[in-house]
Amino acid sequence: MIYIATFVISTLLFLGSQLKTEGFIEKRISNTIFLLPALLILIFFLGLRMDVGRDYEMYSNIFYLGYGAEKELGFKFINELFMDLGFPFYSVLLFMAVLSISFFYKILKRQSSDVKALTFLTFWLSGPYIYLFNVVRQGLTNLIFMYVLNRYVEKKYIHVIALIIFASLFHLSILFIILLLPLLVKKYNKRILYILFFLSLLLNFMFNIQPIFIKFLSFVPYFGDIYGQATLLDAFVKRSSFGLGYLFRFILVFLTIMQYEKLSQDKKLLPYVNSFVVWGILKILTLQVWIIERQLDYLLFAVIIVVPRLIKSFESRIFRRLLGTLIMIGLFLLFLMSTILASPDDKMMPYNWGI
Numbered sequence: 001m002i003y004i005a006t007f008v009i010s011t012l013l014f015l016g017s018q019l020k021t022e023g024f025i026e027k028r029i030s031n032t033i034f035l036l037p038a039l040l041i042l043i044f045f046l047g048l049r050m051d052v053g054r055d056y057e058m059y060s061n062i063f064y065l066g067y068g069a070e071k072e073l074g075f076k077f078i079n080e081l082f083m084d085l086g087f088p089f090y091s092v093l094l095f096m097a098v099l100s101i102s103f104f105y106k107i108l109k110r111q112s113s114d115v116k117a118l119t120f121l122t123f124w125l126s127g128p129y130i131y132l133f134n135v136v137r138q139g140l141t142n143l144i145f146m147y148v149l150n151r152y153v154e155k156k157y158i159h160v161i162a163l164i165i166f167a168s169l170f171h172l173s174i175l176f177i178i179l180l181l182p183l184l185v186k187k188y189n190k191r192i193l194y195i196l197f198f199l200s201l202l203l204n205f206m207f208n209i210q211p212i213f214i215k216f217l218s219f220v221p222y223f224g225d226i227y228g229q230a231t232l233l234d235a236f237v238k239r240s241s242f243g244l245g246y247l248f249r250f251i252l253v254f255l256t257i258m259q260y261e262k263l264s265q266d267k268k269l270l271p272y273v274n275s276f277v278v279w280g281i282l283k284i285l286t287l288q289v290w291i292i293e294r295q296l297d298y299l300l301f302a303v304i305i306v307v308p309r310l311i312k313s314f315e316s317r318i319f320r321r322l323l324g325t326l327i328m329i330g331l332f333l334l335f336l337m338s339t340i341l342a343s344p345d346d347k348m349m350p351y352n353w354g355i
Contacts, residue, residue, distance in 0.1 A: 002351045003339040006045050013038035014120045018113070033240065038120075043101045046132055047094030050354035053133035063089045074169025075137055090354035097204060100332050103143040104128075107304065110150060118308035118324070125331035126303045130216050130338050138294060141171040143300040145178075149271040149302075152181055177298040183184040184278070192258045193277055197257060200284040208288075217336045245334045246287065249303070252327070253280030269309055275302035307331075328355055 017034035021027045061067040063079050071079075073253075082091045104123060111119050123129050131138035144167040151159045167174045256263065256276055263273045279299035287293060311324040342348040 001339070003335075004349075006041060007335070010038045010041040010045075011121065011124065013041070015117055018117055039101055039105060042104075042129065043097045045092070045130075047097030048090055048354045049093065049133070050090065050352040052347060052351055053136075054138060054345070055134055056347065059092070059136055063092055072137070072168065072170055072172055074166075075171075088354070093136065093354070096140055097132070100132050100140045100143055103140070103147050104304075105208070106147050107143065107150070109199070111305065111308070114313055115308035118311060119304060121305045121328060122331065123304050125328065125335040126307065127334070127338065128301050128304055130296070130335070130348075133299075134346070135294075135297070137171045138173060138297065141167040141174045142298050145174055145298045146272070146301050146304065149181075149184065149275070150268065151267050153185060153271060167237075173294055174298070177295055180278075180299075181271075184274045185267075186274070187264050187270060188260075188274070190257065193257045193260060193281075196281050197277075197284075200281050202286055204284050204306070243337070245337065246283070248330050248334065249300075250280055250284065252307060252310070255275055256280075256310055259310060260263055262313050263306075263309060268311075269305070272302040272305040273309075275299040276306045286321065 005162050013034045015034075017030055017038065018047065020032075021030050051132070052058075058067075063083060064072065078095060079092055082095070108116060108119055108123075128139075131142070144163055148160055148163050148167075151163065164174060164178055193194070226302075253276060258275060260273065276299065279296055279302070282292070283296055286296070307327065311320055311327060314320045314323060338346070339348050
């Protein structure tokens with residue numbers, strides 16, 4: 001129940017920070033009483049955990065045993081520095097939590113006041129916050145990439161370059177996903193997006209596309225070695241099952257395409273809309289195989305920004321409330337499935353404090 005309690009408390013505090021205030025002093029008081037504690041809860045709950053999350057053991061081994069000498073320079077430096085200073089392992093997780101939530105806040109404060117509360121809820125419930133428990137380094141770079149999209153649209157290219165260099169110190173995969181930046185800021189024909197979406201569904205569910213991907217990737221270094229061993233192929237490439245969470249997110253992608261014309265009118269929102277739609281199309285195509293999984297995660301984080309705007313994009317107030325309620329209920333169920341109802345392999349339960 002600690003996940004639900006933490007979610008409820010932090011959300012109530014954040015909602016308190018969104019109450020109308022008059023004057024600079026009142027706003028500062030509101031931020032101190034409500035906003036700061038809400039963000040600190042996110043940081044401490046994420047950073048002070050012990051043996052929680054799929055990658056916890058790996059990162060613990062990196063810190064205590066020096067595994068992963070090939071890790072990115074930034075993350076390696078932080079581990080070595082904190083070890084030399086005599087800090088415990090959770091200090092690394094806490095440091096990463098501070099960075100991650102700081103970039104989330106940078107994204108959050110750039111949202112209009114009418115969607116900030118929904119953005120906070122979506123961050124909690126749609127997966128990005130829980131993702132930070134399981135994928136520490138790329139969780140940070142995913143959030144940095146979301147912030148980079150904003151800077152790129154505003155043509156702050158020096159800032160973009162600096163952010164990418166900083167992010168690459170923690171996960172080099174961002175150097176691949178930034179190649180999509182010029183494509184994500186363009187407006188596309190809605191009909192083309194519909195065709196691509198339904199074509200990907202057709203290819204995936206009417207044909208067995210696993211052999212196609214396997215044959216293609218057999219020529220790729222590293223993957224080619226895996227395909228020579230059936231056990232590794234089954235373990236690392238083939239996906240035998242997938243949950244309802246994907247189906248729910250694909251419905252959200254479809255609704256986003258429906259509202260594409262309206263959503264794409266906002267140039268600052270456009271790259272996030274494109275990211276979410278591209279994620280949906282490529283994810284459907286690769287649903288049967290574990291490939292480009294981490295690269296697609298960069299695009300999936302756009303859900304934080306897109307879903308609140310999607311809900312607000314419908315003109316009927318009654319329909320907006322109904323749709324918003326249904327989406328939040330669906331996301332909350334996914335949140336439960338990824339925390340208190342998660343499988344033992346996910347290592348989300350029980351939650352233990354690291355101090």
